[in-house]
Amino acid sequence: MENLDQFRKETKEWxxxxxxxxxxxxxxxxxxxxxxxxxxxxxxxxxxxxxxxGEKGWTCPTWPKEYSGGxxxxxxxxxxxxxxxxxxxxxxxxxxxxxxxxxALLEFASEEQKKKYIPEIVKGEIRWxxxxxxxxxxxxxxxxxxxxxxxxxxxxxxxxxxxxSYADDCDxxxxxxxxxxxxxxxxxxxxxxxxxxxPGVTTKPIKLISGKSPFCETFFDNAIVPKENLxxxxxxGWDVAKRLLQHERNMIxxxxxxxxxxxxxxxxxxxSSGMATLAKTYVGEEEGKLANAGxxxxxxxxxxxxxxxxxxxxxxxxxxxxxxxxxxxxxxMFKYYGSESNKLRYELMLEAMGTKALGWEGxxxxxxxxxxxxxxxRTKANSIEGGTSEVQLNIIAKRVLDLPQ
Amino acid sequence: MSLVLNEEQIFLKDSAKKFASEKTPTTHFREVRDSxxxxxxxxxxxxxxxSLGWTGILVPEEFGGSNFGVAGISSILEELGRTLTPSPLxxxxxxxxSLIKHASDDVKKDILIKVVQDGLRLCFAIEESNxxxxxxxxxxxxxxxxxxxxxxEKSFVIDGGFADKVIVACRTSGKEGTKDGISLFxxxxxxxxxxxxxxxxxxxxxxxxxKFENVKVSSDTLIGKEDNAYExxxxxxxxxxxxxxxxxxxxxxQAYEITxxxxxxxxxxxxxxxxxxxxxxxxxxxxxxxxxxKSCVIESITSFDEGGNDSERLASLSKAKVGEVFHxxxxxxxxxxxxxxxxxxxxIGLYLKRARVAEQIFGDSNFHKNRYAELTGY
Numbered sequence: 001m002e003n004l005d006q007f008r009k010e011t012k013e014w015x016x017x018x019x020x021x022x023x024x025x026x027x028x029x030x031x032x033x034x035x036x037x038x039x040x041x042x043x044x045x046x047x048x049x050x051x052x053x054g055e056k057g058w059t060c061p062t063w064p065k066e067y068s069g070g071x072x073x074x075x076x077x078x079x080x081x082x083x084x085x086x087x088x089x090x091x092x093x094x095x096x097x098x099x100x101x102x103x104a105l106l107e108f109a110s111e112e113q114k115k116k117y118i119p120e121i122v123k124g125e126i127r128w129x130x131x132x133x134x135x136x137x138x139x140x141x142x143x144x145x146x147x148x149x150x151x152x153x154x155x156x157x158x159x160x161x162x163x164x165s166y167a168d169d170c171d172x173x174x175x176x177x178x179x180x181x182x183x184x185x186x187x188x189x190x191x192x193x194x195x196x197x198x199p200g201v202t203t204k205p206i207k208l209i210s211g212k213s214p215f216c217e218t219f220f221d222n223a224i225v226p227k228e229n230l231x232x233x234x235x236x237g238w239d240v241a242k243r244l245l246q247h248e249r250n251m252i253x254x255x256x257x258x259x260x261x262x263x264x265x266x267x268x269x270x271x272s273s274g275m276a277t278l279a280k281t282y283v284g285e286e287e288g289k290l291a292n293a294g295x296x297x298x299x300x301x302x303x304x305x306x307x308x309x310x311x312x313x314x315x316x317x318x319x320x321x322x323x324x325x326x327x328x329x330x331x332x333m334f335k336y337y338g339s340e341s342n343k344l345r346y347e348l349m350l351e352a353m354g355t356k357a358l359g360w361e362g363x364x365x366x367x368x369x370x371x372x373x374x375x376x377x378r379t380k381a382n383s384i385e386g387g388t389s390e391v392q393l394n395i396i397a398k399r400v401l402d403l404p405q
Numbered sequence: 406m407s408l409v410l411n412e413e414q415i416f417l418k419d420s421a422k423k424f425a426s427e428k429t430p431t432t433h434f435r436e437v438r439d440s441x442x443x444x445x446x447x448x449x450x451x452x453x454x455x456s457l458g459w460t461g462i463l464v465p466e467e468f469g470g471s472n473f474g475v476a477g478i479s480s481i482l483e484e485l486g487r488t489l490t491p492s493p494l495x496x497x498x499x500x501x502x503s504l505i506k507h508a509s510d511d512v513k514k515d516i517l518i519k520v521v522q523d524g525l526r527l528c529f530a531i532e533e534s535n536x537x538x539x540x541x542x543x544x545x546x547x548x549x550x551x552x553x554x555x556x557x558e559k560s561f562v563i564d565g566g567f568a569d570k571v572i573v574a575c576r577t578s579g580k581e582g583t584k585d586g587i588s589l590f591x592x593x594x595x596x597x598x599x600x601x602x603x604x605x606x607x608x609x610x611x612x613x614x615x616k617f618e619n620v621k622v623s624s625d626t627l628i629g630k631e632d633n634a635y636e637x638x639x640x641x642x643x644x645x646x647x648x649x650x651x652x653x654x655x656x657x658x659q660a661y662e663i664t665x666x667x668x669x670x671x672x673x674x675x676x677x678x679x680x681x682x683x684x685x686x687x688x689x690x691x692x693x694x695x696x697x698x699k700s701c702v703i704e705s706i707t708s709f710d711e712g713g714n715d716s717e718r719l720a721s722l723s724k725a726k727v728g729e730v731f732h733x734x735x736x737x738x739x740x741x742x743x744x745x746x747x748x749x750x751x752x753i754g755l756y757l758k759r760a761r762v763a764e765q766i767f768g769d770s771n772f773h774k775n776r777y778a779e780l781t782g783y
Contacts, residue, residue, distance in 0.1 A: 276783035290783045300778040308726050311700035315408035333693045396692055397685035403668060404677040 035124025210377035253338030486655030501527025565613030566603030
């Protein structure tokens with residue numbers, strides 16, 4: 001305990017000294033720092049903040065020190081996050097490298113690969129995107145066809161990936177490719193790290209029902225990939241893929257948080273529900289109660305589920321603290337519940353706001369209202385990306401409940 | 406609050422699990438249910454619970470209890486809920502004891518020691534209508550010198566049919582539907598003028614109606630202050646709501662596990678029915694919902710012992726969520742069992758009946774959703 005108190009004190013002091021004032025202001029939509037070779041910083045302070053946090057390894061606080069991570073324990077990281085929250089510090093770096101690839105590399109990559117790639121992720125030097133889905137391989141991901149052929153000291157990759165978020169701004173793509181066309185489908189897949197800065201790789205943005213989106217199609221046309229970019233063994237990529245998907249699912253599950261439950265009640269503070277506050281603005285109230293009884297009941301149900309869900313995320317993290325096991329098949333439960341809950345959140349906002357949440361652009365609507373319209377449409381993909389809700393339920397049934405095939 | 410149990414609580418839970426599997430499997434519930442006695446109650450089992458110290462878990466050490474806390478007794482109830490163990494443990498050791506803790510020192514000394522040592526049985530007479538409503542109290546206690554005269558009726562008194570002592574919520578002033586003017590008294594079940602009629606509930610949980618006709622009690626039997634018992638009632642109700650949620654979670658988990666086993670063994674169309682996606686998805690959804698219930702229950706039962714300041718809302722969270730999920734699981738379990746699910750021979754139907762009655766105890770999901778919204782400011 002004493003050590004933790006000391007750690008908190010030092011962390012507080014360090015943050016006070018090193019987190020630039022500009023980085024303690026609320027973030028706008030364009031303020032996310034994604035890193036990468038051509039990283040765009042919204043402000044010079046953002047660059048400084050990333051450099052300082054990256055140097056300490058605190059962009060990836062719990063990763064091992066030997067690969068430039070922060071080397072913090074579960075409890076120390078909790079303190080760091082609390083102190084960052086206390087000064088409302090912006091995240092120094094957001095990236096798929098942190099959320100998805102890094103944890104999988106730490107588990108599956110060779111020593112050389114870890115030494116090369118992990119520090120780049122920590123410091124935000126390389127921006128990664130994910131090449132999993134293909135036009136014909138969505139829920140049935142393992143049927144993927146993009147192929148990598150052995151050509152001596154390198155692979156030659158041909159095929160197409162889809163839903164590659166931010167591919168047009170990324171430096172590298174971690175990709176599932178078919179290397180064993182004769183093998184059963186799960187046993188012929190390899191995990192390759194591909195540099196996108198070459199003529200054989202091109203991208204094209206995808207427009208969604210919500211309008212502009214970060215999603216792209218990515219095409220491989222005789223792309224060249226050195227042999228040392230193969231992670232794990234040849235044809236053993238599915239194990240890496242599954243593990244990485246669990247990390248992705250945990251990340252998406254987090255979107256289901258929010259609402260009355262996630263706001264922790266402090267002494268003498270009244271608790272509020274974001275959804276109810278919004279609804280009161282648009283529907284009005286009578287004697288402190290939301291004026292529309294039917295909507296009030298729906299919001300109460302939503303808040304209760306969202307409260308229960310956030311407690312469950314917390315419980316899972318406390319339980320895994322001792323076993324240090326990382327994500328499990330139960331992460332499918334979080335992905336399922338979190339994404340369904342987030343969809344419901346936006347449906348309820350629409351219900352509360354009526355026509356004000358149905359504007360597309362221009363006059364008659366506030367910017368926040370227009371954003372909600374777009375976000376509502378965007379949430380429809382929550383229960384599709386990273387494995388559909390139905391796929392998650394299949395995984396729970398088979399791998400958690402052990403129901404027969 | 407903690408989201409994991411401590412060693413002491415795990416120990417209590419494990420010993421209750423052992424007790425339930427060895428002494429009170431569902432066959433025990435059936436035996437008592439099908440016997441000729443009015444109440445679904447076995448005194449021998451009750452005395453064994455008493456000798457294990459379970460009635461003293463919420464009792465302070467000075468009165469012979471262990472003071473192991475709400476999380477401790479709730480963990481026991483969860484395990485007993487798995488086998489539908491009939492006993493007045495909830496009404497005595499949770500509701501009754503928590504109320505008596507607010508009584509005068511003399512009353513505490515008199516009653517709590519007997520609860521711990523002899524298994525004196527307590528019950529709480531509060532409800533007056535067919536829905537839980539702790540302010541809808543018209544049963545009247547009129548001052549008469551240093552005594553009070555109680556007249557009125559109470560219903561759905563859990564374990565009221567064979568309790569030794571009755572704690573009754575009465576109106577001493579004010580209008581029905583208001584918090585002010587409510588008082589609590591404790592009296593003997595065989596008091597003159599008190600008629601107790603056991604009501605046979607669908608799940609054989611013990612309940613009773615009570616009629617008070619000019620029942621005279623001394624003002625020494627007041628719990629808390631005259632006219633001002635509402636705060637006590639509400640705080641005890643919250644402990645009780647959290648504890649009964651734990652019992653319901655135990656029953657729901659058991660019903661779910663029985664069903665899961667059945668899905669793995671029953672064959673139709675040449676396959677195990679658990680291989681059908683139509684059933685798999687529903688089973689997976691129930692699994693997820695139960696995980697949420699576990700978190701609500703543990704957060705809520707530990708909040709009382711750890712002095713949290715959100716216990717009220719957590720109690721409503723727990724009772725609302727577990728109520729809904731037990732409801733869902735009880736229905737789905739019967740459906741997934743098919744024909745045998747609606748036979749008395751199979752246990753699964755017992756859980757359906759148990760769910761509906763337990764949902765009503767101290768507020769159903771609608772009541773608690775409304776309360777959760779109020780406590781959250783809308």
